[in-house]
Amino acid sequence: MKWLFTLLVLVNLALLGWGLQRDPDAAVNFPKVRPGIGHLQLLAEVDNPLAQSAKDRAAEASMPDAGKITADPGSDTAEVVPAEERVAQQEVPPVLATAAQQESDSVAKQALDGSPKSAVIEDQDNPPAEPETTMPATPKATPPVCGAFGPFERGAEARSLAESLASQGMDTSLRRESMEKPIGYWVMIPPMQSQEAAIEKVKQLRESGIQDIRRFVKGDQKNGISLGVFSNKKNAQSRQREIASKGHVASVVPRLITVPTYWVDYRSDQSRVNRAIARISESQGAIKNEQYPCSRVVTSGGIF
Structure with a gap:
């Protein structure tokens, strides 16, 4: 039509x-x-x-x-x-008749192909609905791992490790703390009840053939008796056995001083932390890895 x-x-x-x-x-x-x-x-x-x-x-x-x-x-x-x-x-003029014949042939061809123009127009007016696309599920983020490497006696050593870990994609922070470090071991007899008792004990030790005896006259160990200071704990224990063999009871007490220490706090994924632990264990076996929850409160010392 x-x-x-x-x-x-x-x-x-x-x-x-x-x-x-x-x-x-x-x-x-x-x-x-x-x-x-x-x-x-x-x-x-x-x-x-x-x-x-x-x-x-x-x-x-x-x-x-x-x-x-x-x-x-x-x-x-x-x-x-x-x-x-x-x-x-x-x-009808010849030109129009030719156009009409061509149009008739075109309509007949479309009818044979089963694709009439009316259907094409209808498809253009009502395009097929696009299929719904399902978005891929976002993988769940792996929770970070937090902890600290230390203690380091020198700040430069801790700072070097912190910079190395940061270059590998880990979040790091340098933290300083104080700790008591043993610088020797006392072999001693604990403080006596009075000065007279301490003097009497010194007399008994000398009569037993024990030398290198000192009596504390002030401080926390007042009226105590020192039988030697040793840098090695084994040597201190050997002196303790010697005193015991002569009938006297002595104790081995660490001699402590307060020194600064340094820790490298970190926060990263588990794979990076595992690689860092492996490298540190090879080069610095004495360094510990202390892990703690990442929700730990941040302090001025640099803890996450």
Whole structure:
């Protein structure tokens, strides 16, 4: 229907062109028609390359038996055939006929292919819904691991380790603490109840052949008796056994001082922490790895 309507429009445009180029000399007077009919124009009045054939058709159209205009004898009115019937009865120009034939062949081909244009237009107006895409699930983030490497006696050593771990993608922070460090071991007899008791004990030790005896006269160990200070714990224990063999009981007490120590706090994923532990164990076996929850409160010392 779409192409038939287009064909009718083209035919009407052709008729309009002929009407604009009509030959005034070839005009034919027709009987009066009823009011409201409008102006009627014969094809013979059109002046164009098809004028000769149009004149012939106009002559036929002017005859009473042409079936287009019928005049009743003795009447001033004429009966006009509808425009649709007149257009259908007129001969189609060769160019338009060729276009119509091509269009008909195209429609027939689409019908055989099972893809009429109406279906194509409908598909364009209602495009198929795009399939819903399912977003891949985001992998759950691995919780970080927190802890500290230490203790280090020198701050430069701890700082070097912190910078090395940071270059490998770990979050690090340097922290300083104080701790008591043993610098030797006392072999001693604990403080006596009084000064007189301490003096008497010193006398007994000397009578047993024990030398290198000192008595504490002040401090936390007042009225105690020192039997020697040793840097090595084994040597201190050997002196303790010697005193015991002579009938006296002595103790080995560490001699402590307060020294600064340094720790490297870290926070990272488990794989990086494992690699760091392996490297530190090879180079610094005495360094400990103390892990703690990552929710630990941050302090001015640098703990996460």
